[in-house]
Amino acid sequence: MKKGQPLYKSRLLLSSCLLVPVLSAALWSGQIAQAADADATFDQSGPKTAPVTPEASPPPEQTPEQPPETTVPEPLPEPTPSPSPESPAEPPSENSSETPGESPAEVPAESSPPTTNPAEPAAPAPSDTANSQAAAEKPQTPAPPLTINLTTDVTAAQQALREVALAQVGKPYVLGAYGPDSFDCGGLVKYSYQQALNIDLPMGTTNQERYGEEVSFETLQVGDLLFYGERGAAYHVALYLGDQQMIYAPQPGETVKVTPVNYYPPSFAKRILPTTSSIQTELALIGDWQGTGVDSLGVKKATSYFLNYTLTDDQIDWQFDYGLSEDQVLVGDWNGDGQDTLALKRDNRFYFDNDLTDDLIDIELAYGNLEDTAITGDWDGDGIDTIAVRRGNIFYFTNNFEATTAEFTFAFGHDDDELLVGDWDGDGKDSVAVKRGNVYYFTNSLETEEQTFSVTFGAAEDVGLAGDWDGDGQDSIAVKQGSDYYFCNDLTKPIAEFSLHFNP
Numbered sequence: 001m002k003k004g005q006p007l008y009k010s011r012l013l014l015s016s017c018l019l020v021p022v023l024s025a026a027l028w029s030g031q032i033a034q035a036a037d038a039d040a041t042f043d044q045s046g047p048k049t050a051p052v053t054p055e056a057s058p059p060p061e062q063t064p065e066q067p068p069e070t071t072v073p074e075p076l077p078e079p080t081p082s083p084s085p086e087s088p089a090e091p092p093s094e095n096s097s098e099t100p101g102e103s104p105a106e107v108p109a110e111s112s113p114p115t116t117n118p119a120e121p122a123a124p125a126p127s128d129t130a131n132s133q134a135a136a137e138k139p140q141t142p143a144p145p146l147t148i149n150l151t152t153d154v155t156a157a158q159q160a161l162r163e164v165a166l167a168q169v170g171k172p173y174v175l176g177a178y179g180p181d182s183f184d185c186g187g188l189v190k191y192s193y194q195q196a197l198n199i200d201l202p203m204g205t206t207n208q209e210r211y212g213e214e215v216s217f218e219t220l221q222v223g224d225l226l227f228y229g230e231r232g233a234a235y236h237v238a239l240y241l242g243d244q245q246m247i248y249a250p251q252p253g254e255t256v257k258v259t260p261v262n263y264y265p266p267s268f269a270k271r272i273l274p275t276t277s278s279i280q281t282e283l284a285l286i287g288d289w290q291g292t293g294v295d296s297l298g299v300k301k302a303t304s305y306f307l308n309y310t311l312t313d314d315q316i317d318w319q320f321d322y323g324l325s326e327d328q329v330l331v332g333d334w335n336g337d338g339q340d341t342l343a344l345k346r347d348n349r350f351y352f353d354n355d356l357t358d359d360l361i362d363i364e365l366a367y368g369n370l371e372d373t374a375i376t377g378d379w380d381g382d383g384i385d386t387i388a389v390r391r392g393n394i395f396y397f398t399n400n401f402e403a404t405t406a407e408f409t410f411a412f413g414h415d416d417d418e419l420l421v422g423d424w425d426g427d428g429k430d431s432v433a434v435k436r437g438n439v440y441y442f443t444n445s446l447e448t449e450e451q452t453f454s455v456t457f458g459a460a461e462d463v464g465l466a467g468d469w470d471g472d473g474q475d476s477i478a479v480k481q482g483s484d485y486y487f488c489n490d491l492t493k494p495i496a497e498f499s500l501h502f503n504p
Helices: 019-041 156-166 185-197
Strands: 213-215 225-228 236-242 245-248 257-260 268-271 282-287 296-301 304-307 318-321 328-332 341-346 349-352 363-366 373-377 386-391 394-397 408-411 418-422 431-436 439-442 453-456 463-467 476-481 484-487 498-501
Touching (some): 156 185, 185 245, 282 304, 373 431, 418 476
Antiparallel strands (some): 282 296, 304 318, 476 484, 484 498
């Protein structure tokens, strides 16, 4: 019965006036009781570059922002790696207590011997469950059927990553799992990067979002991580495959799947791998390829190397293929025989080859962080080149390939300065210089963080190079303008003494 409907339609005929109040009261009480019963059952429901002007004063120092640590890629595809020496310590992460004002001889705070699987940063348990309310926002029904047809051009590293990830489609979601038979969202990302590229990311979306650089959705590239939720509190992550498609492990009861990005729009994106556009398709190399004491040219195009043994002609004297197009290439004398060869930096792992006539890896080690810039030089004058990494304007040096610590640090220039290495005074020890516009700032000693001298040479848009062009034991500079090279033999007279056109 509906509330407010009349309860009685019959008329009471009473013969006694005395009975009317009594009966009326009784009837009124019954009506209230029935209305209360109706109330008890009533439905209440309702309804995100211009060149720098040269400065005449020494380049000021600045404290770098130090990215988190990681370890990385697999051996090169073709060379057969030899047993690697004990890995050196990684320079301090963003949690380091070291400041630029400390003594260069001090070892960075986090320079204990690293492993290929460093301890994960302290953080909450995998954040798939860190925010149950946000997790409820994930799609509750399977994504629509999708034909995987990926046509985006990719690097070798991106292709390897994508293939590993796609091989996991259909495997069940299990909280805290990172393969090979089941995954949660962060576990799928961790497994894909580890298996494809030997990049060891931590578990947990809030941990993973601390890696790489943030990028816009308009510039997404294969391998980018798509995060859901507020920055610093992401509750879900997917891996971008290209062509506006992504792969992810959804939630309990579902399996790893591929869906369009717009099916479940992310909140922000981070990039771990190098930007495709930043990979240099042509790179000039300087080295003493024959051990004559005179440096000459080389050019890297994708994975092919073209070497010129003298600066008197434009001939290609040696050609070979090595590594991946996105590898950072280093040149140095790794065994002290006087002849320069190559090394490759892939993320924070280095691969050294002592003989240009083979494709074998003679030394392999992990050092520094994913985003560090590597340099090479003979820091102690023993005739053997080793490595250093630059993070911001801070350099972390090691003097041998078996070091377990960064042996000393050095601050010089700005983090966006173009960097050169050479023996500027002929004392047998290499030091650094920075190019800012068309002004070069030099220091002759790594024991002092002061500029020794500066010179002006070439144009701001030139690529700066350093080497010993005349075999006098003292390095000087050159500039590259397109395929033309202009060489200076004397830093006290910064003029181009000769030039060479070299375009393999």
